[in-house]
Amino acid sequence: MSAPLLEVRDLVTHFFTRAGVVKAVDGISFTLNPGEVMGLVGESGSGKSITGFSLLGLVDAPGRIVAGSVKLNGQELVGLPQAELRRIRGKTMSMVFQDPAMTLNPVLTVRRQMRLALAAHERMSDAAATARCVDVLSRVGIPDAARRLDSYPHEFSGGMRQRVALAIALLHRPAVIVADEPTTALDVSIQAQILAEMKDLVRDSGTALIWISHDLATVSSLAGKMAVMYAGRMVETGPTGTVLSAPRHHYTRGLLDSLPSQAEPGQDLRQIPGSTPSLLGLPPGCPFASRCPAGTATCAQVSPEITWEGGRGFRCHHPLVEALA
Amino acid sequence: MLGFISSRIIQALAVMLAMSMLVFLGVFAIGNPIDVMLAPDATQDIRAQAIAFYGFDRPIWEQYLRFLGRLLQGDLGSSFVYNIPVMQLILSRLPATLELTLIAVISATLIGVPLGMYAGYRPDAPLSRFIMAFSVLGFSVPTFWIGLVLILTFAVTLGWLPAGGRGETATVFGLEWSFLTADGWKFLLLPALNLALFKLSMMIRLARSGTREIMLSDTVKFARAAGISEWGVLRHHVLRLILVPIVTVFGLEFGSTLAFAVVTETIFSWPGLGKLIIESIGSLDRPVMVAYLVLVALLFITINLLVDLAYAALDPRIRRGRNA
Numbered sequence: 279m280s281a282p283l284l285e286v287r288d289l290v291t292h293f294f295t296r297a298g299v300v301k302a303v304d305g306i307s308f309t310l311n312p313g314e315v316m317g318l319v320g321e322s323g324s325g326k327s328i329t330g331f332s333l334l335g336l337v338d339a340p341g342r343i344v345a346g347s348v349k350l351n352g353q354e355l356v357g358l359p360q361a362e363l364r365r366i367r368g369k370t371m372s373m374v375f376q377d378p379a380m381t382l383n384p385v386l387t388v389r390r391q392m393r394l395a396l397a398a399h400e401r402m403s404d405a406a407a408t409a410r411c412v413d414v415l416s417r418v419g420i421p422d423a424a425r426r427l428d429s430y431p432h433e434f435s436g437g438m439r440q441r442v443a444l445a446i447a448l449l450h451r452p453a454v455i456v457a458d459e460p461t462t463a464l465d466v467s468i469q470a471q472i473l474a475e476m477k478d479l480v481r482d483s484g485t486a487l488i489w490i491s492h493d494l495a496t497v498s499s500l501a502g503k504m505a506v507m508y509a510g511r512m513v514e515t516g517p518t519g520t521v522l523s524a525p526r527h528h529y530t531r532g533l534l535d536s537l538p539s540q541a542e543p544g545q546d547l548r549q550i551p552g553s554t555p556s557l558l559g560l561p562p563g564c565p566f567a568s569r570c571p572a573g574t575a576t577c578a579q580v581s582p583e584i585t586w587e588g589g590r591g592f593r594c595h596h597p598l599v600e601a602l603a
Numbered sequence: 604m605l606g607f608i609s610s611r612i613i614q615a616l617a618v619m620l621a622m623s624m625l626v627f628l629g630v631f632a633i634g635n636p637i638d639v640m641l642a643p644d645a646t647q648d649i650r651a652q653a654i655a656f657y658g659f660d661r662p663i664w665e666q667y668l669r670f671l672g673r674l675l676q677g678d679l680g681s682s683f684v685y686n687i688p689v690m691q692l693i694l695s696r697l698p699a700t701l702e703l704t705l706i707a708v709i710s711a712t713l714i715g716v717p718l719g720m721y722a723g724y725r726p727d728a729p730l731s732r733f734i735m736a737f738s739v740l741g742f743s744v745p746t747f748w749i750g751l752v753l754i755l756t757f758a759v760t761l762g763w764l765p766a767g768g769r770g771e772t773a774t775v776f777g778l779e780w781s782f783l784t785a786d787g788w789k790f791l792l793l794p795a796l797n798l799a800l801f802k803l804s805m806m807i808r809l810a811r812s813g814t815r816e817i818m819l820s821d822t823v824k825f826a827r828a829a830g831i832s833e834w835g836v837l838r839h840h841v842l843r844l845i846l847v848p849i850v851t852v853f854g855l856e857f858g859s860t861l862a863f864a865v866v867t868e869t870i871f872s873w874p875g876l877g878k879l880i881i882e883s884i885g886s887l888d889r890p891v892m893v894a895y896l897v898l899v900a901l902l903f904i905t906i907n908l909l910v911d912l913a914y915a916a917l918d919p920r921i922r923r924g925r926n927a
Contacts, residue, residue, distance in 0.1 A: 336827055338819070360833075368830030381825035385843050385918050394839055395829040430919040446829055 281352055282309040283486055284333075284371075284454055289346035289356075291325075291332045300557045302328040302341065304510040307584075310454065315480055315487040317497030317518060319533070320507035321554055326490045329507070330456040333488070334373055335363040350454070369399045372447040376459040378439035382431040388415075388442055389427040395446045414445045419475050437468035444472075451483065458490045473500055494537060498522055503589075506530050509555055509565035516590025526590070526597040528570045564595070572596040608908075615904040622900040623674070626893050627667050635659070636887040640683055657683075670893065679897075680890035684883070689894040693876065698778045699769060700868070700875030704860045706782065706795045711802035712853055719810025720837060720845075724818060726811075734807060741804030750797045750870040757793060765790050767872035794871040798864060802856050809852055813845030846917050854910035862899040 291303035303325045310316055320326045331337050333348055335355060348355040350371060355363065367373075375381045383391055392411045396402065402410070408427065415423035418441040431439055440460055447455055457476070461469040473496060480487050491497055497504055498518055505515040506529065514527040525531045532550035534540065541547050552569040555561070564570070567577035574596065582593045637653055645653075654660050658669060673680060679689040722731040758766035770790035773783035781787025817823060818841065826836045865877035872878070876895070883891035915921050 331824075334828055336824060364827075364830050364832060366830070367828055372830075373825075373828035375821050375825055375828075377821065380821040383822050383826070383840050383844065384920060386839070390839075394826070394831055394835060398830040398832065398835065432920050443825065446825075449829075 281349075283312050283314075283351060284310040285347075285349040286333070287347045287349075289329065289332055289348060290344050291328055291337055291341060292344050293341040295340055295558075298558045301510050301560060302557060303332055305346070306505070306507075306512050307346075308505055308512075308515065310486045310488065312453065312486055313480060313484045314503070315489060315501045317501030317504035318488060318490045318507060319492065319494060319497055319504055321492060323554055323557070324507040325510040325557075326492075326507050327458050328510075330373060330458050330488065330490050333454075333456055334367050334371055335360070336367070336373070365399070368395060368447070368452070369450045370452055371454040371456065372450070372452040373456040373458065374440075374443055374447045374460045377463045378436065378443045379431070379463070381443050382439060384431055387428050387430055392427075392446055392449065395449050399450055410449065411445075414448050415442070417479070418442075418445045418448065419471070420445070436464050437472065440464060440468075440472060441475075448479070448485075452485065454486045454488065456488045456490070459492070461496060462491070462493070469496065476500065494522065494533065506533070509560060510557055511565065511593065512584070512591075513566065513594070514590070514592040520590060524598075526587075526592040527566075527594050528572055528596075528598065529566050531598060532569075564593070611904075611908055611911075615901070615908075618904060619897060619900050623671065623893065623897045624667065626896040627670065628663070630887075630889050630892050631663055631666075633884075634887055636683055636889050639887045674897075679894035682883070682888050682891050684886050684888045684891075689890050692879070692891065693895065693898065694778075696874060696876050696879045698780055699873060700861060700864055700877065702780060702782050703791065703795055703798065703868075703873060703875060704857060704864060706791060707798035708802055708853065708857045708860060710795070711799040711856075712806050712849070715803045715806025716810045716842075716845075716849060719807040720814045720841065722807065723811040723814025724833075724837060724841075726815060735811070738804040738807040741800045742808075746797060746801060747866050747870060749800055750794075750867055753793050753797055754870070764793055766793075767870075769874055794867050794873050797867050797871070798860060802860070805852060805856070806849065809848055810845060813848060814841055817841050817844050843917075847914060850913045850917065851910055854906045854913075858903045858906040862902060 286309070287307050289303055289306045290301070293300040293302055306325075306329055308316060318326045318329060328337065328341070332343050333355070335343075335358065337343060343356050346356065350366065355366070358366075382388075386394075389408070389411065392414075393407055396407050396410065408424075411427060412423045415426070420426060420438060420441050426434070431442065434442060440463075444460070461472050464472065476487065476489075477500060479485065487500075489497060489501055501518050503516065504518045504521055505512050506521070506527065507513065508529050514521060514525060514530045521530065522534065525534060529550070532548075535548040536550060538547060550569055555565050555568070561567070561578065563576075563578040563580055564573075564582055567573040570577065577595055580595070582595045584591045584593050585597070637650065637657075637659060641650060641653060658666055661669075670680065677690075681688050682692055685692055718734050721728075722734045725731050754766045757764045768790060769781055769787070771784045771786035772779040772781050773787070774780075775783065781791055814837075822840060822844070823836055826840050827833075831839075861876070863877060864873075864875060865881055867873065868875045868877035869881060879891065880895050882888070883895070
């Protein structure tokens, strides 16, 4: 088997704040092959966005990757100087963010912003640059792209704006795109359109995609495999279908049970009791122990290691038994 | 656009009318100019003649209306002291102040914005701390004191630069300018530095707070994720985003310095507008005071209008009517 496109091993990112060390990402491992889509699921504050930033070396101070490895095409990215990381960002690996109204620069035209992103990696003539921009904008579904090139971000609708951001991320045909909740800020109907286009893009270009989301529905429709994060740790991973149909970790189960589609009309939604622990000074054991229906004294004391079974892994002392059909 | 400008012009006229009224009343309340203009031993006859000549025996509203009537014909009256038209007097002083102000405000902006951006980009660097300490100093130490220290250091102790006055000038468009001669620059340097220090501090703080805020935004994260270099992010993204408040302060500072560089001009005996207004207040030269303050109102209105137009040029969201 050839080496994977992206290989992340035991990635640990800490924030050294005045109040103490925040373990935002605590031992994440996964691999990604060309054309593969991986969903990264978790609540707000579970470390999924920081995982994305860590991959591109974009963790802001006081945060820092303290351990682990990120290999892209066999090249180690952790510890690489910023100048070399910059050459990879946007070219081999790029990122799209949640709210396009916040990410695009409101006072620059789309042409100018795309031109800046192009110039970061390639010298090209104005004509060639325009042709490339129009081509990429059309590919992400922007009608009349040549004319819209001189518009400002506020002149686009929310969905179109996210397409522009996506086009900027796609300019150099990157091998990996990290998409951090790119559809969360959009209407449901627009979400569906963007999802469909992402699927096509991944299929046509062979780009690998890391889809960060708290929305299990988008992940299940898009991602071939997924990882569930809780309090900075990866609590469960595996092929999306099996993880969602037969979760082994109690947190994944809880997430699934709290989906509105699982409840009868008029019935209250099921909730996971308690709330996400503060990442500052986590207790020694499993971070989910206090909220877990199967939590025991062991869980509170000893952090479970990851157990691998076939293509899936989970971190639990008392895993759910796989439902036998 | 046309509606915007015409409504601004009507606003401007109303402001200037109110301003002229306030100034006229205020100046009237200060004292009787006749007491200053005539020698103490002037006879009652001469006194009465002078009062009748300037119209001081009329009720104040009539004096005001006559002033307004002349103003509408472009006549701001003549100075009691110099006996030449006020407009001519002001125009003769304007270039000196204009060049001093422009040099001070522009250099403060060109130096202050990069320094402030650096301090905002690297808030914990030793150089940033030094820049910020300097800006606190520039803010809090009074202008007159800095002016005196500058004179003491560079003129008295070192003897490098002249302590005051204007030096050699060159005539362009019938107006006298110092910045065209080397000698003129010698005289310009200290007062310009004195005026610039406060503005420099303000520009530093403004650029720093804007940069700090924008460096944390998703716009910068996204630009970095696209592989744009730090220099590119600062130059193309951050600078454009912090420009609107900087243009505002630039306009206001330019206006207020042009109108009220009084302290610096007095210390350096710079023959500009600030010195003119101080002198005219001292001698109760009513036409000069009134005309000057009305022109200052006009100046501020014009600058505000230009700043508003600059906003529209800098921030497309402020432009109207092109929404998709």
